[in-house]
Amino acid sequence: MAGQAGRSAGFNKEDLSSYEYKKILCKKDEIKTLEDKTSHVSDYELCEETVNDFYTKFRTNHDTLKLKCDNENGSKCCRDVNYYLDHATGIFKSSILNDSDKNKLIKIVEEIWEPNLRAKDIYICERQTDLDSTRKRSILQHLHDLKEDEDYILSYTKDYNNHLKEKWEKIISYTDSKPSSLFVKIENNSMGIVENYKNFLDSSDYICGNNLNDLSAHDIKISTDMDDFLTTISLDKISLNVEKNLCFNKRYVDMLKYKASNLQRINNALSIGVAVLGVLLIFIFLYEFSPLGRFLRRRTKKQIEVDENANDEIPDSYENSENGIPYISYHSTSH
Structure with a gap:
C-alpha cells in the first residue's frame, strides 16, 4: 500500500x-x-x-x-x-x-x-x-465521494490524489487485470464522461454538481476499446442538457462532435440522393403522362423507322462488285 x-x-x-x-x-x-x-x-x-x-x-x-x-x-x-x-x-x-x-x-x-x-x-x-458490477459500483462510489469531499479537495488536491491511489489500488488490481486496458462511459441527461477506468478512479477531477442519485449502474458502459462508445453515445440527450450543474469531459464532447459530424455527412449524402431521385421521378412522370412525353415518344418512334429504312437501302447500293472493287449498279431504262 x-x-x-x-x-x-x-x-x-x-x-x-x-x-x-x-x-x-x-x-x-x-x-x-x-x-x-x-x-x-x-x-x-x-x-x-x-x-x-x-x-x-x-x-x-x-x-x-x-x-x-x-x-x-x-x-x-x-x-x-x-x-x-x-x-x-x-x-x-x-x-x-x-x-x-x-x-x-x-x-x-x-x-x-x-x-x-x-x-x-x-x-x-x-x-x-461479477467484475463489471464491481467496476460500476466503484465508479458510483468514487463520484459520490468526490462530491462529498469537494471543499477538502480544493485545499489538498495533491494529497487527495495520493489518497485515491491508495484507496483504489487493491480493487483496481483485480478489476483491471491488464493495466489501463479498460475504458468507461458514464452518460445520462446531465452527465457525459469517457475516460480510462484506472485514470478515472485515481483522479479528483470529476466533481459533478448534478444529482448523482439519478445515476445508476445502467448509465455506465465498460469496454476495452474506447471507439465502441461511438455506437452507443447518445445525441438524443443533448437537447435535454440545458439545466445547470452539467458534468462533461473533453473526450465525451469530442465523441459527440465526431458522431454529429458523421451523421451530418450521411444526412447530406441522403439529401443529395433524394434530390436526384426526385428529379428522375419527375422526368419519368413527364415522359409517361405529359403531352411533352407523348410528343417525344412519337418523335423517337419515327426516328427509329427512318433509321431502319436507311439501313435496308444501304446494302442494295453495294451488292455488285467487279474484281473485288465495289461499284454502284444503275437500273437501265428504255427511252
Missing part, C-alpha cells in the same frame, strides 16, 4: 466527508491491518486469525453504523460496506497465497460476511460479484 510520505501535515482522510461512515466501519483502520497481515503470508493458517478478527470487528462496527442507515442514508451505507468488502477481496486476490486459499477467503466474504452484514430490516443493499 502506498505510504503517507509527501502528504501535507493537515491532510487526514478521516476528516473527509466521504469517511463519515467508513471510519465507523473501520475505527482503527482495520482494513490496513488486514492487508499488512495477509499480503505477505503463503499459507491460509497464517492469516486465518487476522481474517476472523477483521470480520468480528467489522460486524460489530456495522451494528453501530446501521442505526444511521435509515431513510435516505441507506444508499451511502450500502456503498461504504460494499467498498470494504471489495477492498478485502482485492487484498486476498493480490496476496501470495495459492489460488485455492485465495478462493477460500473470497468464498468466506461472499457466503458468510456479506449475508451476515445485510441489515435488510433497515436498508436494502445488493452486491453482485
Whole structure:
C-alpha cells in the first residue's frame, strides 16, 4: 500500500466527508491491518486469525453504523460496506497465497460476511460479484465521494490524489487485470464522461454538481476499446442538457462532435440522393403522362423507322462488285 510520505501535515482522510461512515466501519483502520497481515503470508493458517478478527470487528462496527442507515442514508451505507468488502477481496486476490486459499477467503466474504452484514430490516443493499458490477459500483462510489469531499479537495488536491491511489489500488488490481486496458462511459441527461477506468478512479477531477442519485449502474458502459462508445453515445440527450450543474469531459464532447459530424455527412449524402431521385421521378412522370412525353415518344418512334429504312437501302447500293472493287449498279431504262 502506498505510504503517507509527501502528504501535507493537515491532510487526514478521516476528516473527509466521504469517511463519515467508513471510519465507523473501520475505527482503527482495520482494513490496513488486514492487508499488512495477509499480503505477505503463503499459507491460509497464517492469516486465518487476522481474517476472523477483521470480520468480528467489522460486524460489530456495522451494528453501530446501521442505526444511521435509515431513510435516505441507506444508499451511502450500502456503498461504504460494499467498498470494504471489495477492498478485502482485492487484498486476498493480490496476496501470495495459492489460488485455492485465495478462493477460500473470497468464498468466506461472499457466503458468510456479506449475508451476515445485510441489515435488510433497515436498508436494502445488493452486491453482485461479477467484475463489471464491481467496476460500476466503484465508479458510483468514487463520484459520490468526490462530491462529498469537494471543499477538502480544493485545499489538498495533491494529497487527495495520493489518497485515491491508495484507496483504489487493491480493487483496481483485480478489476483491471491488464493495466489501463479498460475504458468507461458514464452518460445520462446531465452527465457525459469517457475516460480510462484506472485514470478515472485515481483522479479528483470529476466533481459533478448534478444529482448523482439519478445515476445508476445502467448509465455506465465498460469496454476495452474506447471507439465502441461511438455506437452507443447518445445525441438524443443533448437537447435535454440545458439545466445547470452539467458534468462533461473533453473526450465525451469530442465523441459527440465526431458522431454529429458523421451523421451530418450521411444526412447530406441522403439529401443529395433524394434530390436526384426526385428529379428522375419527375422526368419519368413527364415522359409517361405529359403531352411533352407523348410528343417525344412519337418523335423517337419515327426516328427509329427512318433509321431502319436507311439501313435496308444501304446494302442494295453495294451488292455488285467487279474484281473485288465495289461499284454502284444503275437500273437501265428504255427511252
